[in-house]
Amino acid sequence: MRAVDDAVRLLVQTGKARVRATPCEMVSVHQALGLVLAEDVSSPVDVPPRDNSAMDGYAYRHADAERAGFTVPVSARIAAGQAPGALASGSAARIFTGAEIPAGADTVAMQEDCRLEDGHVVIAAAVTPGANIRPQGQDVRRGDVILHAGRRLRPQELGLLASVGRAEVSVHRPLRVAVFSTGDELVEPGRPLAPGQIYNSNRATLAGLLAAWGMVMIDCGICPDRPERVVALLERAARDADVVITSGGVSVGEEDHVKGAVERLGSLDLWKIAIKPGKPLAFGEVLGTPFMGLPGNPASVFVTALMLLRPFLFSLAGADDVSPMALAARATFSRKAGKREEYLRVRRRGDAVEIFANQSSGMLSSACWGDGLVRQRAGQAIAEDDLVEFLPYSAFFTPL
Amino acid sequence: MRAVDDAVRLLVQTGKARVRATPCEMVSVHQALGLVLAEDVSSPVDVPPRDNSAMDGYAYRHADAERAGFTVPVSARIAAGQAPGALASGSAARIFTGAEIPAGADTVAMQEDCRLEDGHVVIAAAVTPGANIRPQGQDVRRGDVILHAGRRLRPQELGLLASVGRAEVSVHRPLRVAVFSTGDELVEPGRPLAPGQIYNSNRATLAGLLAAWGMVMIDCGICPDRPERVVALLERAARDADVVITSGGVSVGEEDHVKGAVERLGSLDLWKIAIKPGKPLAFGEVLGTPFMGLPGNPASVFVTALMLLRPFLFSLAGADDVSPMALAARATFSRKAGKREEYLRVRRRGDAVEIFANQSSGMLSSACWGDGLVRQRAGQAIAEDDLVEFLPYSAFFTPL
Numbered sequence: 150m151r152a153v154d155d156a157v158r159l160l161v162q163t164g165k166a167r168v169r170a171t172p173c174e175m176v177s178v179h180q181a182l183g184l185v186l187a188e189d190v191s192s193p194v195d196v197p198p199r200d201n202s203a204m205d206g207y208a209y210r211h212a213d214a215e216r217a218g219f220t221v222p223v224s225a226r227i228a229a230g231q232a233p234g235a236l237a238s239g240s241a242a243r244i245f246t247g248a249e250i251p252a253g254a255d256t257v258a259m260q261e262d263c264r265l266e267d268g269h270v271v272i273a274a275a276v277t278p279g280a281n282i283r284p285q286g287q288d289v290r291r292g293d294v295i296l297h298a299g300r301r302l303r304p305q306e307l308g309l310l311a312s313v314g315r316a317e318v319s320v321h322r323p324l325r326v327a328v329f330s331t332g333d334e335l336v337e338p339g340r341p342l343a344p345g346q347i348y349n350s351n352r353a354t355l356a357g358l359l360a361a362w363g364m365v366m367i368d369c370g371i372c373p374d375r376p377e378r379v380v381a382l383l384e385r386a387a388r389d390a391d392v393v394i395t396s397g398g399v400s401v402g403e404e405d406h407v408k409g410a411v412e413r414l415g416s417l418d419l420w421k422i423a424i425k426p427g428k429p430l431a432f433g434e435v436l437g438t439p440f441m442g443l444p445g446n447p448a449s450v451f452v453t454a455l456m457l458l459r460p461f462l463f464s465l466a467g468a469d470d471v472s473p474m475a476l477a478a479r480a481t482f483s484r485k486a487g488k489r490e491e492y493l494r495v496r497r498r499g500d501a502v503e504i505f506a507n508q509s510s511g512m513l514s515s516a517c518w519g520d521g522l523v524r525q526r527a528g529q530a531i532a533e534d535d536l537v538e539f540l541p542y543s544a545f546f547t548p549l
Numbered sequence: 550m551r552a553v554d555d556a557v558r559l560l561v562q563t564g565k566a567r568v569r570a571t572p573c574e575m576v577s578v579h580q581a582l583g584l585v586l587a588e589d590v591s592s593p594v595d596v597p598p599r600d601n602s603a604m605d606g607y608a609y610r611h612a613d614a615e616r617a618g619f620t621v622p623v624s625a626r627i628a629a630g631q632a633p634g635a636l637a638s639g640s641a642a643r644i645f646t647g648a649e650i651p652a653g654a655d656t657v658a659m660q661e662d663c664r665l666e667d668g669h670v671v672i673a674a675a676v677t678p679g680a681n682i683r684p685q686g687q688d689v690r691r692g693d694v695i696l697h698a699g700r701r702l703r704p705q706e707l708g709l710l711a712s713v714g715r716a717e718v719s720v721h722r723p724l725r726v727a728v729f730s731t732g733d734e735l736v737e738p739g740r741p742l743a744p745g746q747i748y749n750s751n752r753a754t755l756a757g758l759l760a761a762w763g764m765v766m767i768d769c770g771i772c773p774d775r776p777e778r779v780v781a782l783l784e785r786a787a788r789d790a791d792v793v794i795t796s797g798g799v800s801v802g803e804e805d806h807v808k809g810a811v812e813r814l815g816s817l818d819l820w821k822i823a824i825k826p827g828k829p830l831a832f833g834e835v836l837g838t839p840f841m842g843l844p845g846n847p848a849s850v851f852v853t854a855l856m857l858l859r860p861f862l863f864s865l866a867g868a869d870d871v872s873p874m875a876l877a878a879r880a881t882f883s884r885k886a887g888k889r890e891e892y893l894r895v896r897r898r899g900d901a902v903e904i905f906a907n908q909s910s911g912m913l914s915s916a917c918w919g920d921g922l923v924r925q926r927a928g929q930a931i932a933e934d935d936l937v938e939f940l941p942y943s944a945f946f947t948p949l
Contacts, residue, residue, distance in 0.1 A: 229745075476939070
């Protein structure tokens with residue numbers, strides 16, 4: 150059996166090697182949430198571009214004001230957005246938050262520390278020289294690379310790009326992922342269920358994940374059981390999509406038609422991965438397009454999509470960091486050691502995690518009940534109150 | 550000053566009181582990621598609908614096979630999706646993963662534990678009665694409420710809805726949020742910067758957050774400094790949107806035109822909140838539509854949007870749980886106690902968090918550098934190696 154970490158390393162390596170194949174495009178910064186930057190962005194400006202006032206108050210040169218006993222005439226008024234002239238020597242300027250500090254001033258007294266008397270401002274002597282000024286270039290310096298290629302864009306990165314004047318950026322085109330479901334027992338939701346049938350839930354889970362990841366799902370529906378139809382569908386998917394994925398069927402053999410079709414059009418490896426739920430994973434290519442076959446059980450699909458599919462798709466999409474976020478939490482349960490790395494569906498309560506009673510791979514409700522996974526390493530026994538690795542779902546769903 | 554928790558409680562209360570005003574709509578489950586459920590969903594079916602096989606192998610009645618010395622004739626073949634007839638007494642059926650267990654069988658031996666001899670299957674005696682069967686209703690029982698109204702839909706909930714046959718669900722219509730920027734110093738990215746001006750970054754940060762939250766931004770641009778224009782813009786925004794928000798300007802007074810306009814069209818409270826960065830927050834309504842005025846500094850906008858705007862918008866959108874996820878992490882820094890609750894921009898490294906050197910409210914780069922906030926409570930000093938509350942950004946960005 151292959152260790153999870155080894156499998157991820159191999160998947161990421163394969164993904165990274167293919168990144169250059171995905172084309173780039175310019176998009177509006179406002180539309181770029183979750184996309185992967187395809188350029189190093191350097192700033193053409195200092196942010197802020199000039200020293201500015203952090204407060205509403207009065208701007209003055211501290212040494213001048215000190216000499217005048219901190220009572221000086223008000224010679225100007227500077228609102229935000231104005232380009233101020235130089236400050237008359239020995240005077241102060243009424244100034245507002247965000248407004249540029251005039252040449253000749255080096256300190257701002259906030260208005261609560263001042264009073265106006267007869268055209269003069271009386272400034273509390275305690276205001277320290279240099280106070281309440283945001284220096285030019287404090288946030289970003291002109292020429293700095295503010296974000297590197299490979300960065301997934303979160304809301305704050307959109308703000309940072311805007312702050313240096315960027316309205317558009319070059320990003321990797323969102324990945325197009327073709328999704329097949331396999332299994333003659335599957336029926337799409339909304340239709341009646343005949344004996345022997347179950348509803349197809351994996352397509353909806355995968356649709357949600359791909360949407361959360363900013364990717365485009367090409368829905369190929371439920372794979373029919375006629376080999377020539379499967380080949381035709383796979384051919385079309387491989388031509389239209391950047392990746393082809395299936396859930397179910399690939400490890401089964403006798404009742405499987407996808408495996409043969411993939412092998413006819415490309416190549417396929419069947420991996421046994423030391424992961425629970427999960428284990429069988431098919432990985433290969435169809436007409437040069439990467440192919441991944443996930444297991445069929447709903448909780449297995451969910452866990453392997455987070456732990457194996459996600460790092461593969463993200464590296465293929467050009468992202469640099471694909472590791473999940475793991476934090477320490479206290480277990481309220483005990484559990485024997487196993488041979489495979491197990492991903493337990495848990496619920497967080499403060500700094501502790503409770504476990505869902507039934508960890509069967511068929512139980513999708515186990516994943517809905519809680520808000521994350523606990524990674525139980527192979528050979529690791531968990532005792533009550535042990536600190537364990539908690540992987541919050543939210544960290545899997547966003548541009549981290 | 551108002552404590553952060555008190556402010557949030559008041560905002561959530563106001564939001565919840567207005568939920569019924571947002572209309573509901575039916576959407577496809579595949580399109581429902583991040584939306585808030587507006588109905589209790591109960592299941593019309595058992596999942597799985599019948600006992601089925603967890604493995605490829607042979608199905609039989611354990612007592613019969615034992616009596617026959619675990620060598621029994623193979624009388625049937627049951628693939629997934631077929632409705633099997635009853636099993637002939639004293640025989641076994643070849644069966645595949647996901648296929649329905651025939652009446653008369655109570656155990657599945659996986660194929661690795663069997664060998665075929667002359668039309669008979671020889672079953673390892675060690676297979677326990679009842680093995681490898683997924684019982685009917687294991688995941689969901691018919692009539693169970695699987696998800697309650699108020700639940701934000703994550704990928705796994707989409708899967709669960711599909712698993713009980715739901716193709717569409719009733720959700721709250723995504724919130725429409727009108728966003729104004731204020732400040733005469735602001736220029737939109739992509740244009741040249743004149744002296745005294747800075748680029749408007751808050752709009753992009755807010756656009757990203759609203760997109761991450763599944764909400765619709767109505768972009769009202771930069772507020773002009775003519776009172777009658779502001780009133781007209783606010784009127785239109787209040788009519789078209791479910792909420793109106795601004796960044797900057799509202800606390801300033803002399804140079805502010807939004808405050809007067811809001812007061813003319815509705816009402817406005819100025820709150821001083823014990824939060825850093827942040828502090829001033831305007832909260833009120835315009836022609837009956839809720840209004841929130843965020844601070845103007847980019848890091849203040851980011852932090853107050855996560856801590857104050859998010860719980861308000863989420864409760865207004867009908868969500869039941871709006872609290873952020875806080876986990877324990879070890880501080881690699883020390884910090885004096887302060888009077889306000891401070892949200893430090895940090896970066897996680899394993900179980901430890903490092904702090905960004907400059908925590909100024911003007912530094913948006915502080916939020917891009919890391920992956921979460923540390924909440925430093927008012928009066929709490931932090932020493933190196935203390936366990937502190939870490940709030941990962943990702944938990945703020947997703948349907949938690």
